[in-house]
Amino acid sequence: MVVRFDGSSLPVGNLVFESDQRSVNEIQTLALTKIRPMFVQIPGITSPAPFGGNVRSIVINIDPDAMQANGLSPEDITVAITKNSLPSPAGNIRIGDENLMAPINSIAKGPAEILKTPVKTSDNRTIYVGDVARVEDGADQTVGYALINGKRSVYLPIIKKADASTLDAVENLKAAIPMLKDQLPEDVKVSYEFDQSNYIERSLSNLIHKVF
Numbered sequence: 001m002v003v004r005f006d007g008s009s010l011p012v013g014n015l016v017f018e019s020d021q022r023s024v025n026e027i028q029t030l031a032l033t034k035i036r037p038m039f040v041q042i043p044g045i046t047s048p049a050p051f052g053g054n055v056r057s058i059v060i061n062i063d064p065d066a067m068q069a070n071g072l073s074p075e076d077i078t079v080a081i082t083k084n085s086l087p088s089p090a091g092n093i094r095i096g097d098e099n100l101m102a103p104i105n106s107i108a109k110g111p112a113e114i115l116k117t118p119v120k121t122s123d124n125r126t127i128y129v130g131d132v133a134r135v136e137d138g139a140d141q142t143v144g145y146a147l148i149n150g151k152r153s154v155y156l157p158i159i160k161k162a163d164a165s166t167l168d169a170v171e172n173l174k175a176a177i178p179m180l181k182d183q184l185p186e187d188v189k190v191s192y193e194f195d196q197s198n199y200i201e202r203s204l205s206n207l208i209h210k211v212f
Contacts, residue, residue, distance in 0.1 A: 011157035012166050012196045013173075015047075015180075018153050021187040025139045027154040028053025034183045035190075036156065042176045044164030052146025052154040054139035058111060066132040072120060077129060080119040084108070111135035155193075170197040 015035070017027050031050040039047055060081070062074060088104040108114045115130035129135065146155050160169040174192060181190050 009159060011194070012045075012160050012170055013158045014193050015156040015158055015173075016148060016153065016191050016193050017050075017155065017184075018148060018151075018189045018191075019185075019187050022185075024053035024152050024154055025056055027188065029056045030184055030188060031154050031156055035180055038176075038180060038183065041179075043172050044161055044169030045173055046159050046161055047156050048159070050154050050156045051144055052152065054142055057138050057140050058108075058114060059136045059138045060114065060129070061134045061136070063132055063134070070120070070127050070132055071122070072127070072132060077119055077133065081114065081117055081129065084117045085114070111137050158192075166200055167197050170195060 015031075017031055017035075019027055022030075028050055031053075032055070036047055036050065039045055060077070062077060067073070067077070084106075085108040086106060088106040090101050090103040093100045093102050108117070114135045115128065117129045118126050119129060119132070120127045146153050148155075158170075158173060160166050170192075177190060177192065184190065
C-alpha cells in the first residue's frame with residue numbers, strides 16, 4: 001500500500017475499538033470487513049487499513065505421509081480448496097408476484113468447513129482435506145501494536161479527503177458513530193480519540209477574539 005505523505009494524509013483522529021471478550025484478531029477483522037467499507041457513506045473521510053491487530057489467516061498444514069499414501073500432491077489439495085471456496089453471484093427466484101434473491105454461500109467460513117472439502121474420489125472412497133491436513137484458524141505475523149490503557153487493541157486512522165473541511169469531516173464521523181456501532185457485536189466498544197479538530201476550533205476562536 002502506497003500512501004502519499006503530506007499534510008492532507010495525516011490522520012485527523014483515530015477510531016478505537018475495544019472488547020473484553022474478543023481477541024485483537026477478531027477486532028481487526030470486524031474493523032476491516034464491517035466498519036471500513038461503511039466510510040463511503042460518510043462525507044469527507046477515508047481510511048487506510050486498521051492497525052494493532054493481525055489479519056485472520058486460515059492455515060492448512062499438510063501431512064506429507066498421509067498425502068503420499070493417498071496419491072495426492074500439494075497442488076491437488078490447493079486446487080480442491082480453491083474450487084470449493086470461491087465467491088459466487090446471487091441469483092433470483094420468481095414465485096408468483098415476488099422476486100426473491102437467492103445468495104449462494106460458497107465460501108468456507110472456518111476450519112471445520114475446509115476440513116470437509118473433498119479432494120479426490122478413489123475406489124468408491126472420498127478423500128477430504130481433513131484426511132491429509134490439519135487446518136487452524138490463525139493470523140499473520142504481528143507487525144505492530146496498539147496499546148489502549150495498557151491493553152492491546154485496534155484503531156482505524158481517520159483521514160479527511162483533500163477537498164473536505166476538517167471540521168465538517170470530523171462532525172460527519174461523530175454523527176455516524178451510532179450507525180457504525182450497529183454493525184458490531186455489543187461487546188465491542190467504539191470511541192473517537194486524538195481529535196485534531198479541537199486545535200482548529202481553538203485557532204478559529206483565538207482568531208475571532210483577536211480580530212474583534
